[in-house]
Amino acid sequence: xxxxxxxxxxxxxxxxxxxxxxxxxxxxxxxxxxxxxxxxxxxxxxxxxxxxxxxxxxxxxxxxxxxxxxxxxxxxxxxxxxxxxxxxxxxxxxxxxxxxxxxxxxxxxxxxxxxxxxxxxxxxxxxxxxxxxxxxxxxxxxxxxxxxxxxxxxxxxxxxxxxxxxxxxxxxxxxxxxxxxxxxxxxxxxxxxxxxxxxxxxxxxxxxxx
Numbered sequence: 001x002x003x004x005x006x007x008x009x010x011x012x013x014x015x016x017x018x019x020x021x022x023x024x025x026x027x028x029x030x031x032x033x034x035x036x037x038x039x040x041x042x043x044x045x046x047x048x049x050x051x052x053x054x055x056x057x058x059x060x061x062x063x064x065x066x067x068x069x070x071x072x073x074x075x076x077x078x079x080x081x082x083x084x085x086x087x088x089x090x091x092x093x094x095x096x097x098x099x100x101x102x103x104x105x106x107x108x109x110x111x112x113x114x115x116x117x118x119x120x121x122x123x124x125x126x127x128x129x130x131x132x133x134x135x136x137x138x139x140x141x142x143x144x145x146x147x148x149x150x151x152x153x154x155x156x157x158x159x160x161x162x163x164x165x166x167x168x169x170x171x172x173x174x175x176x177x178x179x180x181x182x183x184x185x186x187x188x189x190x191x192x193x194x195x196x197x198x199x200x201x202x203x204x205x206x207x208x209x210x
Contacts, residue, residue, distance in 0.1 A: 007167055012109050016102040023096060030093050034062055037084040043097055048114035051134045056106040058114060059097035063088050092181045098137045110170040111136030112158035115198065122200035123155075130158035133165060140169075143176035147195045 020027075034042045044062040047055050063085030067075045074080065081089075088094040101107040107114070114135035123130075141149060141157035149157070161169070 004165075004167075008108060008170065009105075011167060011170070012102050015109060016099045020099050020103075023099075026093075027096050030061055030088065030096070033084060034088075038062055038065060038082060047117055048135070049117055049120055049131060050106055050114060051131065053120055053131050055117060056101070056114075058106070059100055061088055061094040061097055063094050095137055102137065106134075108134040108136045108170075110138055110140075110161075110173045112139050112161065113142065119198050122198060124200075126159060127155040129162055130155060132162050138173060138177040140173060143173055143180055146180065151198045 031042045042062060044060045044064075045057050046060075048058045050056045063082065064077065064080040065082060067080050069075055085094070098107055102109055111134050112130040120128075139158065140161040141154040144157050145153070
């Protein structure tokens, strides 16, 4: 690990531990709210690609029900997303368990957002460079538009971050993230409760977030 990455890891670890201690009462209250309104499990776990595409399990507070149709297939996201879930997403509280991923070393505070494992073969060579750094809870694409951006715009911003990373940039992105969350900007793409599925150059319309 070079000195820059070592400093980034120390910053991630120290900041995440401090945040968890500070936010523990809030996280407990959110967990209780989900338990009452959605039941168990309180935390949603899903495999995502990390550094160099290596899989890990990401943690989020659950925002959807497990409702299925008559054939046993999950209903569309807009039908499973609850009022409680919408509130948690609007305030970005569903992301808080990812601080545990940062402490474990799966995530950084700042980096390209980890998407779905099945997206890996769909990236072109340039887009795949987003995995050259550890993924993050927030990132350059998130503060530039989050889910209001197209996939191509997001990937271009992700690669820019890979090429221009610095601790100062990470701090800038964290401060911008606080402002974005406060303004509740870019939570959904127009016409969708979640970001449409990335299908490479052919496009698509399925969700990638729970």
